[in-house]
Amino acid sequence: MQNKKVGLDVYRMELFAPDVAAQARPGQFLHVSVHTKGRGSDCYDPLLRRPLSVHGVDVKRGAVALLYRVVGRGTALLARVKEGELLDVLGPLGRGFSLPPAGSRVVLVAGGMGVAPLYFLAEELLRFGHEVHFLAGARRLEELYLLGDLLALEEKRPSFKPSFATDDGSYGFCGPVTGLLEVLLAAVKVDRAYACGPRQMLREAAGVLARFGVPGEVSLEERMGCGVGACLSCACRVREAGGFSYRRVCADGPVFAAESVDWEDR
Ligand SMILES: Cc1cc2nc3c(=O)[nH]c(=O)nc-3n(C[C@H](O)[C@H](O)[C@H](O)COP(=O)(O)OP(=O)(O)OC[C@H]3O[C@@H](n4cnc5c(N)ncnc54)[C@H](O)[C@@H]3O)c2cc1C
Ligand code: FES
Structure with missing residues (x-):
């Protein structure tokens, strides 16, 4: 898993999640717990997961990309996640975009x-x-x-x-x-x-x-x-x-x- 700063307060995270990569459609999202497993005593605050859209998938590598901007406590915690740490995500969730007829x-x-x-x-x-x-x-x-x-x-x-x-x-x-x-x-x-x-x-x-x-x-x-x-x-x-x-x-x-x-x- 990677988590790199790619712009002003913006990070690109790549998760190893082969099942999600195989299923995710554009417009769907992951509900992400912002705490890595076993990071310490404050690991229930904030309690709620944060929704982030699927930004891309690489099915061969089993990778799912997220692109997120740090706007508050949850995304600030996500920005601290390091390669090799484990994140708890639910998804892919929601109904994505429908594709148009051929040749549109x-x-x-x-x-x-x-x-x-x-x-x-x-x-x-x-x-x-x-x-x-x-x-x-x-x-x-x-x-x-x-x-x-x-x-x-x-x-x-x-x-x-x-x-x-x-x-x-x-x-x-x-x-x-x-x-x-x-x-x-x-x-x-x-x-x-x-x-x-x-x-x-x-x-x-x-x-x-x-x-x-x-x-x-x-x-x-x-x-x-x-x-x-x-x-x-x-x-x-x-x-x-x-x-x-x-x-x-x-x-x-x-x-x-x-x-x-x-x-x-x-
Ligand atoms: C389906 C879906 C997909 C999303 N995809 C992305 C994505 O790909 N990349 C990304 O950067 N963000 C995305 N968001 C927004 C992202 O979920 C919020 O920015 C994030 O939950 C903020 O968490 P926080 O704890 O950092 O901020 P908080 O401390 O919870 O809030 C900080 C500030 O951000 C505002 N805020 C928080 N959540 C939202 C929200 N859902 N909509 C509008 N304003 C909000 C709050 O009002 C507050 O002003 C998505 C939201 C939804 C519902
Ligand atoms: S977030 Fe609970 S019903 Fe949508």
Whole structure:
């Protein structure tokens, strides 16, 4: 297992977990206990596991990659995990992205750490021969976490077309990634869209997709308790014919049809 700093407060962890590597689909997540086995007396604090998207798999090596940003106590503890230590993970959990019909042109819209699951999805879509436009947005250049990897993938795969947006204009399009999405959809006919990032960005992306008539899927983030559908702490409101109902982000999602999410819930 490896755990390396790869950017500003961002780490890439590779776990040896052959069963997970064989089963995981893009959009699914692992529920990770942030304590390595036997690290000492404080090993129940924080008690709850932390959900992290599967960022990639290498089935031959039995490896599963996670990409995470340190935002609080749990992820800070994860960042201290060393090669050779044992981590307790549950997964793969949740329902991932659905793949489009053969020969599709798709757009992936990533805000901030949303690149983690979407990079895995891009690899899978390319494997099936789809044309992939990848839009990555961040506040500034230093927060475009996979910039090098995305540019390297473009070199290798002509059907992979990355573009970038930063709020401060330090790299690529100046403005939100949803602005870049509008520019792309005005120029290119796209069959399907996939988005992951902060809720406000997803809400705006869903609005843009609706205006252009492009079907899309969004991956939602909620604070989670159990991660397996039992505690209901991750409920989100979705629209249904004649009203609305609630779904569990951990078990019914985290991926939902963009038009089904009730964005007024919050
Ligand atoms: C399905 C799913 C997949 C995720 N995948 C990734 C990933 O691949 N990489 C990654 O870096 N993060 C991911 N996250 C978010 C990650 O789970 C949280 O950042 C992490 O749980 C924070 O734990 P902490 O103890 O460090 O922070 P805490 O001390 O628990 O919180 C610190 C701050 O982060 C905020 N926060 C914590 N959890 C979330 C959350 N779920 N959504 C929004 N804000 C939160 C809190 O409100 C607080 O402001 C994912 C979340 C979900 C639900
Ligand atoms: S986290 Fe318990 S039901 Fe989703």
